[in-house]
Amino acid sequence: MLTISGLTKRYGSKNAVGDLALTNVDLTVPKGQLMALIGPSGAGKSTLIRCVNRLVEPTEGRIALDGVAVTGTGATALRRARRRMGMIFQEYALIERLTVMENVLSGRLGYVSFFAAWARRFPRADVAEAFRLLDRVGMRGMEDKRADELSGGQRQRVGICRALIQNPALLLVDEPTASLDPKTSRQIMRLLVELCAERNLAAIVNIHDVALAQMFVPRIVGLRAGRVVFDGPPEGLTPETLTAIYGEEDWTATIRALEDDDG
């Protein structure tokens, strides 16, 4: 279970006048729960998930995963905490010039020594798991391709494998579908949902596409200007709540789209 309490992030100066990206956010994500984080651009979605694995250093607040503190620890403890959190990126963030296999195995870097990683001598169990994962996401036989030879959907599948081979308790997913076409987006979201269910994984998914979030995710948290303004099931997203998250707009089409998909 992930617990976030009193999380505040202020960019720029250390005194009170800096830009507040997050203000006093409290969230708990129980084991196995898939949570979507929605909100307008600049609401702090990306900052929030980067605070969880401290790619962005929180200004205040405490974060713990399964009771182990992530904040206020030294470099070694932080790396240990990061091993328990897989991260998936909008632009995939694969190492373009490395092979698919090297990209997947890089998810084990927190577990192996520098020289083993440098010589690409990963434990047999890791390699076997990498093959299993590639098979699971439909990338069998692609292990020796270079990442820059892949299509967007294939890259995101490799990104998912890299996150899963960490054997994480939590996935941090930053706009997984924003660079993909609608069909591939749905396939990737479905794959994520299935994999989280198979492994009883918790996940925080930043997502722009409200309809896609409603379609796949049982819990939605709305962020506006760094504060949580909505937390509930997809059915709770009414024109009023969407206005509270994004501001005034005609929301009927968005909600009708969801009902059409259901019917």
Place this chain on the structure above:
Amino acid sequence: MGDSVSWSPPPLIRNPWLRYGLYIGAAIYLSLALGTLHLNWARLAQGLDRGWAFISAFAHPDIAKHGREIFEGFVESLTMTAVATAAGVAISLPVGLGAARNLVPMPVYLLCRGIIAVSRTFPEIIVAILFVKMFGFGPLAGVATLAFATIGFMSKLLAEDIEDIDASQVEAIRATGAGPFQVLNYAVQPQVMARFIGLSVYRLDINFRESAVIGIVGAGGIGATLNTSFERYEFDTAASILLMIIGIVMVTEYASSLVRGRLR
């Protein structure tokens, strides 16, 4: 269709007074500067003869007369080039890493940028003269000079490449729990390695050309042989050396472009 609309691009300097003023000023400066040259036409005519003797020597280059010296000069130059490039590239790796603002804290950055600035400030020929004073005549001074120049060149370009890498790849590797050296090996190295190898081969090619120049001030290699032949007015020997330098430079240039074309 009768109305004739004309358009011309706006001039670089909009104010016409300033524009024509600059043109006239430049013309006046140029004519005054030419006036200070004090061309001595008699001396020029005399020198033309010697120049012609040198050029006509290219029609009958002579390797045989000082064949051994030429051979030893080239072997020395190529050895200097190889040793200096290897040493310079090896040293430029840590300096270049330290000069990349996105990797290191400020003091390390400033130190490494300082090393680069010193190395790039002085032209090879000045550095060669200094090292010849320090180590005496010969190839050691040449190797030191070329290695010194290589450090500035390679470190600066490496650092700039690292500063341009895709930060999200670094973020992704850090997010796996990787340590700093693993991040370097997995996220930074793959992004800059191809260009770094290409630049090293390019620098090898530059160093060979430079080794011919710095030999003239006493830093060994074929440049020293060339300088000796000039001092003895043996233009046929000098011509043969120059032709061979041109040949070797063309071969190394072609080889290095071939290597760089293969990398991606």
